[in-house]
Amino acid sequence: MTATRAGSAETSAEVAREIELEQAHVDRVYAELEKAATRAADVEADGLARGRTSRTGDVRDEELTGLFERDALVYAAAKRRSAIEKQYEGLVFGRLDLGSVETPAAEREIRHIGRLGVRDDDYEPLVIDWRAPAAAAFYRATPVDPMGVIRRRVLRSSGATVIGVEDDLMVPEAPDDIVVVGDGALIAALTRSRGRRMRDIVATIQRHQDEAIRAPSRGVTEITGGPGTGKTVVALHRAAYLLYSERRRFESGGILVVGPSAAYTAYIERVLPSLGEESVALRALGDLVDGVTATRTDQPEVAAIKGSLRIRRLLSRAAGRAPEGAPEQFRAFVAGAAVRVDGPVLQRIRRRVLRSAQHNLATAQAREELARAAWESVGQGDRDAFFDAFDSSRDVDEFMATWWRQLDPREVLLALGDTDDVVTLARGVLDHEEAAAFAGSIREALERGTWSVADVALIDDLAARLGPVQETEPEERGFYEIEELDERAAAQALGGPEAVARESRAQRAGGSVVAPSDARERLLHGRIDRPSSSAHVLVDEAQDLSPMQWRMLARRGRGASWTVVGDAAQASWADLDEAAEARREAYGSQQVRSFHMDTNYRNAREIFDYARDVILPLVPDADIPEAVRDTGVDPVERVVEAPPTTAVELAVDELLGEVEGSIAVITPARWVDRLAHLDGAGDGRVQVIDPLSTKGLEWDATVVVDPDGIVEESPGGVRVLYVVLTRAAHRMTVLRVG
Numbered sequence: 001m002t003a004t005r006a007g008s009a010e011t012s013a014e015v016a017r018e019i020e021l022e023q024a025h026v027d028r029v030y031a032e033l034e035k036a037a038t039r040a041a042d043v044e045a046d047g048l049a050r051g052r053t054s055r056t057g058d059v060r061d062e063e064l065t066g067l068f069e070r071d072a073l074v075y076a077a078a079k080r081r082s083a084i085e086k087q088y089e090g091l092v093f094g095r096l097d098l099g100s101v102e103t104p105a106a107e108r109e110i111r112h113i114g115r116l117g118v119r120d121d122d123y124e125p126l127v128i129d130w131r132a133p134a135a136a137a138f139y140r141a142t143p144v145d146p147m148g149v150i151r152r153r154v155l156r157s158s159g160a161t162v163i164g165v166e167d168d169l170m171v172p173e174a175p176d177d178i179v180v181v182g183d184g185a186l187i188a189a190l191t192r193s194r195g196r197r198m199r200d201i202v203a204t205i206q207r208h209q210d211e212a213i214r215a216p217s218r219g220v221t222e223i224t225g226g227p228g229t230g231k232t233v234v235a236l237h238r239a240a241y242l243l244y245s246e247r248r249r250f251e252s253g254g255i256l257v258v259g260p261s262a263a264y265t266a267y268i269e270r271v272l273p274s275l276g277e278e279s280v281a282l283r284a285l286g287d288l289v290d291g292v293t294a295t296r297t298d299q300p301e302v303a304a305i306k307g308s309l310r311i312r313r314l315l316s317r318a319a320g321r322a323p324e325g326a327p328e329q330f331r332a333f334v335a336g337a338a339v340r341v342d343g344p345v346l347q348r349i350r351r352r353v354l355r356s357a358q359h360n361l362a363t364a365q366a367r368e369e370l371a372r373a374a375w376e377s378v379g380q381g382d383r384d385a386f387f388d389a390f391d392s393s394r395d396v397d398e399f400m401a402t403w404w405r406q407l408d409p410r411e412v413l414l415a416l417g418d419t420d421d422v423v424t425l426a427r428g429v430l431d432h433e434e435a436a437a438f439a440g441s442i443r444e445a446l447e448r449g450t451w452s453v454a455d456v457a458l459i460d461d462l463a464a465r466l467g468p469v470q471e472t473e474p475e476e477r478g479f480y481e482i483e484e485l486d487e488r489a490a491a492q493a494l495g496g497p498e499a500v501a502r503e504s505r506a507q508r509a510g511g512s513v514v515a516p517s518d519a520r521e522r523l524l525h526g527r528i529d530r531p532s533s534s535a536h537v538l539v540d541e542a543q544d545l546s547p548m549q550w551r552m553l554a555r556r557g558r559g560a561s562w563t564v565v566g567d568a569a570q571a572s573w574a575d576l577d578e579a580a581e582a583r584r585e586a587y588g589s590q591q592v593r594s595f596h597m598d599t600n601y602r603n604a605r606e607i608f609d610y611a612r613d614v615i616l617p618l619v620p621d622a623d624i625p626e627a628v629r630d631t632g633v634d635p636v637e638r639v640v641e642a643p644p645t646t647a648v649e650l651a652v653d654e655l656l657g658e659v660e661g662s663i664a665v666i667t668p669a670r671w672v673d674r675l676a677h678l679d680g681a682g683d684g685r686v687q688v689i690d691p692l693s694t695k696g697l698e699w700d701a702t703v704v705v706d707p708d709g710i711v712e713e714s715p716g717g718v719r720v721l722y723v724v725l726t727r728a729a730h731r732m733t734v735l736r737v738g
């Protein structure tokens with residue numbers, strides 16, 4: 001907030017008086033909410049809370065038809081308050097004094113801005129929701145364009161107690177009765193120490209950020225900008241804004257927020273609740289497919305193979321072949337005739353059926369085709385009698401149960417662990433070395449019992465090809481027929497022993513029974529459903545998404561509007577053109593509007609200068625923002641001997657004394673074991689983390705271990721080092737290993 005500070009000659013008595021005045025207003029707001037909470041309880045007791053939804057247990061605003069509009073507003077506020085108030089600062093965080101310098105004090109309008117809207121008994125606003133149009137001037141007024149604002153005030157609170165105020169004056173000189181206090185809210189906010197979780201910035205959103213936050217909901221909104229420019233935090237406030245401005249659409253349709261890692265989702269998870277919004281789904285890329293969770297990353301060359309669109313040809317071939325263990329020919333007696341359908345015919349049938357249908361939904365169609373081929377193989381007799389007998393044949397049931405059993409996409413992927421097999425299947429798609437690396441990575445999954453993050457997009461692709469696994473037999477059977485079947489036949493009729501195993505897996509995924517013991521079982525644990533589509537998809541660190549991951553997102557955002565956040569200079573994905581193409585396909589024909597952020601709010605200027613000097617020689621077109629805050633302390637750079645353990649311990653010790661909050665030791669894999677003991681040091685303030693996992697995160701201070709090692713081990717090379725060098729807010733120590 002660039003604003004005039006003229007006239008700020010406050011004394012501590014004046015500050016205390018201003019705080020007292022604000023406290024009086026905040027007390028009124030809480031009293032009103034208290035009344036509303038009591039009324040809400042009465043309404044519920046009267047049985048009027050008919051809008052209760054099973055999802056949240058909340059009463060939806062628009063369904064409170066029994067309540068007068070004001071009551072509905074305050075009621076919803078009361079409901080949201082408890083969550084906000086318990087954990088976050090300042091329900092009321094701002095105030096505008098509106099008018100002109102000549103306006104007499106009594107005629108000036110005062111607006112308080114807060115995390116939610118509250119009105120008094122006369123329907124007068126006590127607090128305006130920060131997202132309401134009437135609050136826009138709080139974020140958009142500048143001395144050049146004051147929008148009728150004389151003074152903008154930010155209140156700092158602890159719970160319901162106001163503990164400080166920070167003012168910005170929008171006119172050159174304050175009227176006599178207007179006191180201007182503090183050094184400005186933004187710098188105060190940026191100077192504070194960082195916790196382990198991202199905070200909302202609702203009290204200090206800047207004008208250009210506000211424009212992106214309040215951009216129209218339709219189409220695609222891209223937010224670009226260099227490190228620390230507030231892209232993530234702006235996008236999250238935008239999600240809250242969309243929920244406010246079109247609650248019905250976005251709460252029922254869903255907003256999906258996707259970030260690079262579980263560490264990232266844990267880091268941002270409190271921002272939306274602090275804004276009163278709980279209904280947003282946060283997912284890491286390894287977590288997007290229900291029933292699969294992945295945090296492990298593949299070797300860069302394998303991740304590149306799995307992320308590129310050419311892998312779809314391999315998946316298509318894998319999904320189109322007979323399941324493991326399927327018979328190679330069909331022989332049976334049907335209506336007294338010997339039937340024989342050979343391998344090539346079976347393969348033709350499979351190809352034909354899969355041309356127009358998903359495997360798991362095509363059992364009936366495959367059976368019909370098989371019947372036709374069987375009839376052709378017999379070539380004489382009563383056609384109708386033959387087809388009737390075929391329909392009810394146990395031999396056919398038995399054959400179908402293995403030849404066309406339901407397929408879990410994960411099984412199909414796991415079947416690609418044999419190098420020779422993959423070399424053959426991937427002919428024309430992967431060269432020998434690539435095929436071997438791919439198969440090796442599948443064997444690794446089987447050994448570890450965990451999927452990699454890149455595998456998840458492959459599983460999703462296969463799931464889309466195969467269709468959802470049908471738990472029950474598609475065709476109907478009469479009650480008596482089922483009674484007649486013995487246990488084994490019943491299992492087969494329901495899709496074979498695999499289906500029985502699947503069923504029990506599904507039960508476990510439903511939340512009971514024993515943890516799977518062996519690796520394969522663990523990999524197949526949980527049920528994969530058709531992905532649900534969201535009304536809005538918000539993607540952070542979009543520069544890192546592989547083309548396959550864009551396709552996975554596209555399946556969740558059909559018809560959705562999008563907010564997409566990224567910075568190409570921080571990319572770790574190599575083929576940016578292919579990813580850009582996949583991204584455009586995900587957007588469909590929607591219009592794209594772009595916002596560019598150019599102020600770095602995270603890094604002290606001295607830290608960002610250091611990072612800039614590393615990236616610019618190698619990526620001359622990197623998007624370089626301007627850092628707004630000086631600390632007067634340059635990053636410390638030392639050359640140390642391998643192994644760098646003692647040097648890192650020393651650096652951590654120094655930083656623990658210099659900053660109050662969080663510290664990260666960012667190290668390439670080769671030193672992780674030697675430094676692991678530092679994780680959790682300093683009463684939990686120190687975290688040891690690998691370079692790629694730092695994406696989107698920040699700390700008060702960082703120790704960057706072995707920058708050359710970071711460049712060497714990372715697929716994105718110097719871009720990943722650039723990410724690492726832009727994570728510290730206040731202090732950074734770089735240890736080169738000599």
Ligand SMILES: Nc1ncnc2c1ncn2[C@@H]1O[C@H](COP(=O)(O)OP(=O)(O)OP(=O)(O)O)[C@@H](O)[C@H]1O
Nearest residue numbers: 201204205206227228229230231232233601602696
């Ligand atoms: N208006 C603001 N007021 C206070 N703090 C802000 C403001 N804008 C951004 N910040 C802070 O700046 C830091 C960086 O923001 P954020 O993580 O959103 O940046 P980013 O552009 O996503 O960064 P990167 O691309 O490097 O991950 C955060 O601590 C955020 O809270």
